[in-house]
Amino acid sequence: MRLLPAPAGSGIVFRRTDLDNFEIPATGRNVAKVSYATSLMRQGVLISTTEHLLSALVGMGIDNVIVELDNLELPILDGSALPYVRAFHSAGIRTQRRRRETIRVLRAVEVREGDKFIGVYPSSGYRIVYTIDFPAPIGKQHTSVDLATDTYGAAIAPARTFGYKADEKRLRDMGLIRGASPVNAIILGARGPENGPLRFSDEYVRHKILDLIGDLALAGRRIEGQVVAERAGHAMHTALVSRLLKDRSAWELAHVPVEAPVEEEVPAVAGRAVPTPALIGA
Ligand SMILES: [Zn+2]
16 A cells, blocks of 8 residues: 555545556545445445544545555554554655635534434534443443544554454454454453553544544545544444535535644554654645
C-alpha cells in the first residue's frame, strides 16, 4: 500500500494498482456489504477493511489522498490506527489553500434497530459519544471524543480491535478473521485480555470510536455535528451515512478554513521507539 498526495477537492480515492489503476472513491455510494469490516465495491472491484485507514485520515485532518493498493485488503497492522498516524507524521501533512468542504448537520438523523442506535445532531466541531455493552469481560463502556479539541493520535488511534476467543473457531469456519492473531487484535478470554496489557482501560469503546470515524468518512466529507452511538457496529455506522446523505434537508455543505496541523505527541506503545514527528507547515 502506498499513499500519494492529491489536489484539494479530490477526497480520498483508492486505486487498485493490480487492476490497471482502477479507482474507487471512498464514498457512501460505493459501500459494499458490511458485517465484520467495511468494504467498498465499484463495478465488481472490491476493497476491504477500509475503516482503520479512513479513521486515521479523518482523525489527522487529511481530506485529499490517493491510496494505492496491490490487492483487495488493507493491512491490519497492529489492529489500531497508530501505525498510520506515525506514517503520516513522518511523511508530513500539507495544508492546502482551498477551504475544507464539510457536511454541516442541521437537524437530527437517527437509525434504530432493536437495542442498537446511532444518531447525528447539529453541533460545532466533530464530537462522538459512544456506549458499548458487550458480554463479559468487557461489559459496559462509555466515552466521548471531540476531534476539534482532543488529539486523535493520543486518544483514539492506539486503540486496537478485539475479539472473543470463544468466537474464534466459528468466525474462522466462516472464512473471516483469517489473519487474526495476538499481534493484531486483543484476544479476550473469560477473565480478560490474554495477550498483554491494554493500552487504555476503556480501549474497547475507544476502538469503536476509531471504527465509527472511519465508517463516517464514507460520507465523503468531514462531518460537522455530534454523533451518538449505542451498541452500534459497521452496519449501523454505514446505515447512518446512507440515511444522512439521502436526507438533503438535514445538512448543508459548509466551507471552513483549515488550520495548520497540530504537532501532537504520538504515544509510545509496547516499548517501541516513537519517530519524531516531521510535519510540513502551511
Ligand atoms: Zn476496527
